Amino acid sequence: MLVIDIHTHIIPEHLPDFSAKFGSSGFIRLEHHKPCCARMMKGDTFFREIKDNCWSAEKRMEECDTLNVQMQVLSTIPVMFSYAAKPAHCLEVSRFLNDHIAGIVAKYPRRFFGLGTLPMQDPEMAIAELERCRSIGLAGVQIGSHVNRWNLNQPELFPVFEACSRLDMALFVHPWDMMGQDRMPDYWLPWLVGMPAETSLAICSMLFGGIFERLPNLRVAFAHGGGSFPSTLGRIEHGYHCRPDLVAVDNKVNPRRYAGKFWLDSLVHDKTMLDYIVNLFGADHVALGSDYPFPLGETKPGELIKSMDYPAALKETLLSGAALKWLNKKVVG
Numbered sequence: 001m002l003v004i005d006i007h008t009h010i011i012p013e014h015l016p017d018f019s020a021k022f023g024s025s026g027f028i029r030l031e032h033h034k035p036c037c038a039r040m041m042k043g044d045t046f047f048r049e050i051k052d053n054c055w056s057a058e059k060r061m062e063e064c065d066t067l068n069v070q071m072q073v074l075s076t077i078p079v080m081f082s083y084a085a086k087p088a089h090c091l092e093v094s095r096f097l098n099d100h101i102a103g104i105v106a107k108y109p110r111r112f113f114g115l116g117t118l119p120m121q122d123p124e125m126a127i128a129e130l131e132r133c134r135s136i137g138l139a140g141v142q143i144g145s146h147v148n149r150w151n152l153n154q155p156e157l158f159p160v161f162e163a164c165s166r167l168d169m170a171l172f173v174h175p176w177d178m179m180g181q182d183r184m185p186d187y188w189l190p191w192l193v194g195m196p197a198e199t200s201l202a203i204c205s206m207l208f209g210g211i212f213e214r215l216p217n218l219r220v221a222f223a224h225g226g227g228s229f230p231s232t233l234g235r236i237e238h239g240y241h242c243r244p245d246l247v248a249v250d251n252k253v254n255p256r257r258y259a260g261k262f263w264l265d266s267l268v269h270d271k272t273m274l275d276y277i278v279n280l281f282g283a284d285h286v287a288l289g290s291d292y293p294f295p296l297g298e299t300k301p302g303e304l305i306k307s308m309d310y311p312a313a314l315k316e317t318l319l320s321g322a323a324l325k326w327l328n329k330k331v332v333g
């Protein structure tokens with residue numbers, strides 16, 4: 001059975017010293033302190049330790065073979081977005097990362113699809129880079145759940161979404177820069193509480209901002225099973241009914257109508273929740289996503305889907321059909 005993982009992260013093995021180059025400390029650098037291992041550092045602050053499966057396409061293919069995953073959709077690690085940087089600096093970082101992913105896709109087209117990253121803080125520049133991403137063979141782009149002070153309904157961002165739709169580029173929205181982090185110093189809460197809230201914020205912003213309504217052909221997928229959106233849709237819909245003066249300001253359509261108009265990945269770690277989102281969105285709008293190679297992801301990509309009491313055809317839709325529909329791609333034979 002064909003298995004495509006839409007949510008995996010990759011970074012080049014060696015990064016230029018962007019902080020030195022741009023005279024600003026906000027950029028990630030890699031310290032290769034031992035073989036097959038590196039520390040991601042932001043200035044002198046330790047961010048995360050990564051292994052060679054985070055940069056080596058060959059190592060990834062080896063692990064995928066063991067895990068029975070035929071294809072991965074590659075995207076950068078959200079900490080690389082660089083939205084707070086000057087647009088020109090972010091563009092240079094983005095181009096570097098996008099060329100790296102495009103190179104891997106060109107080398108191994110049967111194993112990888114690629115998503116680019118864009119300088120979203122400068123929408124005109126973002127559209128130009130989006131066009132370039134398409135020309136170098138990327139299938140879409142990954143963006144953050146917000147862009148600095150902008151939520152995704154910010155009018156300045158609409159032309160970028162319009163360009164994604166026009167250029168047939170899939171859009172993957174990933175939580176990052178989590179809200180309320182200053183109030184969450186303990187228990188890894190930004191990842192456990194902030195991330196699901198960020199994703200729901202992104203979905204609600206696009207939904208109530210009328211993005212899905214105005215761009216019905218835009219294909220958007222949200223990470224982590226849509227975060228807290230699916231489980232709070234009843235509340236969101238009730239809010240729409242009881243306070244339309246606050247909720248339905250820019251879009252009059254019931255939020256529930258959009259279930260199944262965009263995609264979610266399957267990364268929910270819970271059979272009941274997976275079954276709920278499959279029923280809510282339809283199997284062809286829930287695509288396997290594992291967050292490979294990070295520990296909060298699904299260690300064996302597709303294990304939860306395979307464990308479900310579903311017919312084989314439905315499992316196949318979740319494991320690859322939904323991904324291909326979202327990407328609007330066919331597998332290279």
Ligand SMILES: [Zn+2]
Pocket residue numbers: 007009174223291
């Ligand atoms: Zn992720």
